[in-house]
Amino acid sequence: MAYSDLHEHLKTLEARGLLRRVTQPINKDTEMHPLVRWQYRGGIPEEERKAWLFENVTDARGRQYKMPVVVGTLAGTKEIYYLGMGCETIEQVEAKWDRALAQPIPPVCVERAACQEEVHTGDELKQDGFGMDEFPVPISTPGFDNAPYTTCSHWISKDPETGVQNVGNYRGQLKTRARVGVFPSGLGQDIYIHWKKMQAQGKALPAALVIGAPPAVSYAAVQKVPYGMDELAVAGGLVGEPIRVVKCKTVDLVVPAEAEIVIEGYISTEFIEPEGPFGESHGYMHPRQLNPFMDVTAITHRRDAVYVSWISQVTPSESSVIKKTGYELMFLRHLRDECRIKSVLRVEMHEPLTNLRKLIIIQMRRPSEAEVWRALHAAASFHPGVGKIVVAVDEDIDPANEAAVFWAMCYRMKPHRDVQIVLGMEKGHAPPFHYKDREEGTDVVSYHLPADDSGMLCNAIQKEPFPPISLPKREYMEHARELWEELGLPKLKPEMPWYGYSLGQWDDELDEEANLAVQGRYYETGEKLATQRVKAK
C-alpha cells in the first residue's frame, strides 16, 4: 500500500515535531476541546501550533478510555495538512488535487480489513460500555453543545439507482449507545438525495459512519465534488492508487479497509428528530432542527483504533484548514478555467472568523473592468451561501492580509462606481436562525431559506496610474535587511509591501532626482527647482 493510514501519518507528524502528546488525564467532556481551542484563539502563531495526542482520556462519568484521542492531526496547521497529503508545498498539494479531480481511481475491494478486527452487533451494542460508549467522543463546545458529536465523521451512503457511493462529512450526535443523529447541513448534500430516493421506495437508508481513515479519504470527504463522483475514487486519485475498501457487516456498502472505526446502520426515512444545537464553523451555535437519525446495526474497529476529533467552531480551526485549499482551488478553476477569466491569479477564501464562505478575495492581473465584474459575479453565484462579500484586488495586494484588502478598498475604489449590491441571496451557513420555527417546518426536510439577504461586490482594482508605493526601493531594503541581520536583530518575516515600486505614475525626471539624492547631490535639484518658481496666486 503506497498511501499512509492514520497511524503512519501520526508517526510522520511526531518525527517532524508536530505532535504534542498529553499523558496526564484529560476529561473529554469538559477539558479536551477547550484546551486545543487555545491553540487557535490564544494568539499562538501558526508555526507553534501542533497536532494533539491525548493518551489518557477520561470523561464526566469518571470512565477511563483505552482508546487515545487525536485532535488537529489532519489539518491542525497548513503544514500538517500538506504532510497528510504527502506534500511539502502548496504547489504540490494543488497538483495532487488537479490530478485527483481529473483522474479519480476507483477503490479496490479486499477480504480482510483492519477496520473489522473487532466487530460488535445486536443487543451487545446497547450494553453499558459498548455501542457508542466504546469511543471517547469529546464534547466540542462544553456549556452549549447538548451531547458529544462526531466531527471527523464521514458518512457513506449510496444512490439506490446508480449504485454510486458518496462520502460526506457531517456531524453525528450521540443520542444513545445505538442511535446517532445526522445533520446533512442543508438540502444540497448528496446524502439527502439518497435519503429522498429511499424514502420514495419506503425504505430506510443504509449508511456507514467512518471515524478516522487514511488521511487522503478524509481530505476527499470534505472536498466539494460533482454529484455522482465517488469521493473514495477521488482519494485514490490523490494517492495515485486505489483505496482499499471492505464490505460492511450489516449494510451493503464498502468502507476504507484501514479506517479506525465504522458505525453501520440505517437512517430512518420515516421519522426525523430534534438534533443539535452544536457549535458550528460559522462561529455561532447551530440551532436545533429536525434531522434524520441512524439506528446502529454494527460497530467495527481496529484493535489499535485511535479516535479522531476535529475542531470545527470559530475559525481558524482544523475544519477550516482542511477545506481551505480545496475550496480555493475549486473557485480558481471555476473562475479562471470554466468562466475563462484569464486575469484571475488566485482566490482567497477568507478566515479567520469569516469561515471561508462569506468573504472571498480575488487577486487579478491587469483585468479589464468588465472582467472584474464578471469575476465578482461568478464568484458570488458559484455556490449557495458562499461569497457574500467579494473583493477584487491587484497582484500587489496580499489577499490573505485583511489590512491590505481594506487598504485596496480605501484607496483604489470609489464606492459609488466600484461597489455593487447583489439582491436575492440566501443567508447560507450562518445565523440568525429561528429554531423556534421548527413547528413551522424550519428543518432539514422542509427547509427553504428565503432569498432576503444580499451580497456586496467590491472592485478594488487600481483604475489609473498611481505614484509608487512610498517605501525605499527594493535594493535599499535588501541591503538594509543584511544590516539588520548583521546587527543580530529579531528574525524578519517581510510583509507586503516591504519595498517601493511604481504603479505607473513616475517619470525620468523624478527618477533622476531620486538618483541624485542618494548620491548626496540634492542641492543640485534644489537649485534647479528654484529656476521653476512661479508667482503665487
Next chain:
Amino acid sequence: MAYSDLHEHLKTLEARGLLRRVTQPINKDTEMHPLVRWQYRGGIPEEERKAWLFENVTDARGRQYKMPVVVGTLAGTKEIYYLGMGCETIEQVEAKWDRALAQPIPPVCVERAACQEEVHTGDELKQDGFGMDEFPVPISTPGFDNAPYTTCSHWISKDPETGVQNVGNYRGQLKTRARVGVFPSGLGQDIYIHWKKMQAQGKALPAALVIGAPPAVSYAAVQKVPYGMDELAVAGGLVGEPIRVVKCKTVDLVVPAEAEIVIEGYISTEFIEPEGPFGESHGYMHPRQLNPFMDVTAITHRRDAVYVSWISQVTPSESSVIKKTGYELMFLRHLRDECRIKSVLRVEMHEPLTNLRKLIIIQMRRPSEAEVWRALHAAASFHPGVGKIVVAVDEDIDPANEAAVFWAMCYRMKPHRDVQIVLGMEKGHAPPFHYKDREEGTDVVSYHLPADDSGMLCNAIQKEPFPPISLPKREYMEHARELWEELGLPKLKPEMPWYGYSLGQWDDELDEEANLAVQGRYYETGEKLATQRVKAK
C-alpha cells in the same frame, strides 16, 4: 521644570530597554530609514519594536556627523508614546488629552535657552558644512525621494491679526543649505491661513522650523486642535505647567526653549516652487506640487543636539502611532459628546496601511438603528478626506482586529439594507495625483479637489437575536487555560472571541441539555428527543 525634554525621555526609554543603540557607521541617505523600516514591515511584533539611536552617522558624500540621529523615539510603539506622555496606560493618556484640550496653559518666556546655545546667521549659513549641512537629515524613501526631508518638523508661524502662534508638523525639503521647502499638506492647515494674510499685506511670512522638542510639544504639534488654539498651550496642558519658550533671533516668534534645533526664516508669499515628491503616510509617493519655501535667516541649536527623524510612510509607522490616540479621542468626543450619540463606546482609526484616515470602526453598545446611521454619517463628515469606509460594530467585536470587522460585516449585515454610499466626497490625503497637471494649477495655492469620490457606511450591528458564539463557555476556557499553563505550552495572548457567550437566542431547555451533557448524561437528552419525533415529509 516638571516635564521631560527629549534627552530625559531618551534616558527613560533606555532604562526601559526600549532604545536600540547602533554604533556602527550608518549612511543616512541610503541605509538608515530602510533599516528602521524593517521594524514595521518585517513581521516584528509590537513588543520587539524599539526606538533607535544612531551614534555614528555618515552620508552619501562620505561625511561624518557629530550629531546622532534618533528614529522612533516619540512613537515607535504605543508604549514609547505612552512614556513620552508620562503615562503607563492608554487611559492615562486619554485623561491627559482631555485635560490639555479643556485647560490649555499658555507658555512662559525665558531669557536664555538651550536651543540657542549655538547660533548661526548671515553668510555663514551658506558655507560648506553649515546651514542645513550641519544636520544629518536622512532620506526617508531612498530611490524615490528627491532630497532629505525633515519629518519631526514643527513649523511655527503666527496669525498677523491675532498674534496667536500655531505649531503644525509638515515636511521640509532640503533645497539648499539655506532654503527649505514646506508642504502644508492642503489648504486646511493653519499656516496656510497665516500665509494668505501676509500675502495680502505684501509681506513674507516669518516662520521657525523646530526639529526635536520636549515630547509634549511634538504630541501637540500633530494633534488637530481648533483654529486659534496655540499648540504650545495644549502642550502646557498636557504636562500641567507652562512650556518654556524663548524669542527667536531673527523672527518675531517664540520657540520651545529646550528644542534641539530651530531653523528661522521667511516663507515667500510672492513665489512658490516645485516641491516633492516625498513618500507620504498614505502609502504612496506624494507627487511634486508647487509649494512655498523658506529662506533661512538663522539656525540655532543645542550644543548636545540630537537630530530627530520620524518614519511616516507606509503604516504602521511612527507618524501613525503618534497621531492615532489623539485622532481616536477627537472622533470619540465628537460622536459621543458633541453629537450626543451615547451608544458610541470607542472609535478605531484603522491602520496598518489604511493610514488612520480612510477606515474608521465605531464600536457601539445596543444602538438604535438611527443612532448607527447618525454615527456613521457624523464620522464620515467630521473631517475632509477622513472616513471613506466607516463600519459600526457591536461591543463584542474588537474594532482593531480586521478579521473580526469583516466577520461582523459578513454575518450581521445585509448589504442592500445596511450599506449606504455617500456621494460628494473628495479623495483627501490619497492618490491618484496628477502632478503633470501642475501647469493647470494643481498646487497648494490653487488646489481644489473635485468631490468625485464617495464613502461607504456599513451598519454591521447585530439586528436580531443570534445564537451563542460557538466556543466553550468561559469557565471551561478558563480552566483549560490553567491546564495549558500546567503543560508548559507557549504563552497565550487571548483573541476575542475566546469563549462562547449568548447573543440573545438561547433558552432554558438548551441550557439544561448542555448542563446534562457536561455531566455525561447526554443519553437522557437523546431519549427525550426520540419522543419528539415527527413524520418526515
